[in-house]
Amino acid sequence: MKRQILLLSTFMIGFIAQAQQLGQYSQYVNNSFMLNPAAAGEHDYLDIDLSYRQQWVGIDGAPKTNCLSLHGPVINKNIGIGLTITNDEMGPRNVISVFGNAAYILRINSKMKLSFGLNAGFNRYQFNFNKVTFYNSEFPSSFNQNQTRNALDINGGLYLKSQTFFAGMSMTHINSPSIYKSEASSIEYHLSPHMFFNLGK
Numbered sequence: 001m002k003r004q005i006l007l008l009s010t011f012m013i014g015f016i017a018q019a020q021q022l023g024q025y026s027q028y029v030n031n032s033f034m035l036n037p038a039a040a041g042e043h044d045y046l047d048i049d050l051s052y053r054q055q056w057v058g059i060d061g062a063p064k065t066n067c068l069s070l071h072g073p074v075i076n077k078n079i080g081i082g083l084t085i086t087n088d089e090m091g092p093r094n095v096i097s098v099f100g101n102a103a104y105i106l107r108i109n110s111k112m113k114l115s116f117g118l119n120a121g122f123n124r125y126q127f128n129f130n131k132v133t134f135y136n137s138e139f140p141s142s143f144n145q146n147q148t149r150n151a152l153d154i155n156g157g158l159y160l161k162s163q164t165f166f167a168g169m170s171m172t173h174i175n176s177p178s179i180y181k182s183e184a185s186s187i188e189y190h191l192s193p194h195m196f197f198n199l200g201k
Contacts, residue, residue, distance in 0.1 A: 031051070034084070035196045037102075038170065039080075040072075040117055041074070041080020044077060047072060048068075050068050051067045052064075062090075066086065068085045069084045071101060079102065080102070080104075080115065081102055091132075092129055093125065096124045097124075120154045124148065153172075154175045156171055157170030166198075168198045
């Protein structure tokens with residue numbers, strides 16, 4: 001029963017409320033690049049991070065997020081480049097994402113720099129509807145089979161860093177890509193823009 005409730009809730013979140021579209025991260029404080037492409041090259045060395053998060057251990061369909069990211073400065077440390085590979089699982093949905101990143105680093109003075117960053121990449125969405133029990137007969141017959149959808153995604157951000165603090169602002173899904181739209185019903189799944197703000201020292 002718990003499994004059916006979890007999977008039905010996951011389906012409703014994705015297709016009705018259009019929330020919880022992004023993976024959950026616990027280590028973003030130590031790796032701002034995970035949420036803000038402008039943070040690429042913030043350090044004077046190649047930064048490689050591997051993170052894993054699992055919620056609600058022991059419950060089928062519980063969210064799991066894996067992320068590999070690497071980034072560093074090039075060209076006199078005025079440009080930051082990076083790569084992010086993510087695998088996010090939640091209920092019947094699995095998302096594999098690969099993003100390339102570029103940031104321009106503007107040095108305001110010897111102690112402060114402001115970065116402008118963009119990343120673009122590929123999302124592969126896989127929906128396994130065999131894991132879902134439907135109680136509404138109006139759902140299209142296509143939901144009786146697995147679905148795979150691909151989408152181009154674009155994200156951007158600003159990142160201010162000094163020797164004593166950092167502040168960042170970023171937006172995901174700038175192009176609001178459409179993942180699924182049923183011609184037989186009003187069901188539609190697209191990625192909505194999300195804003196992130198972070199501040200620390």
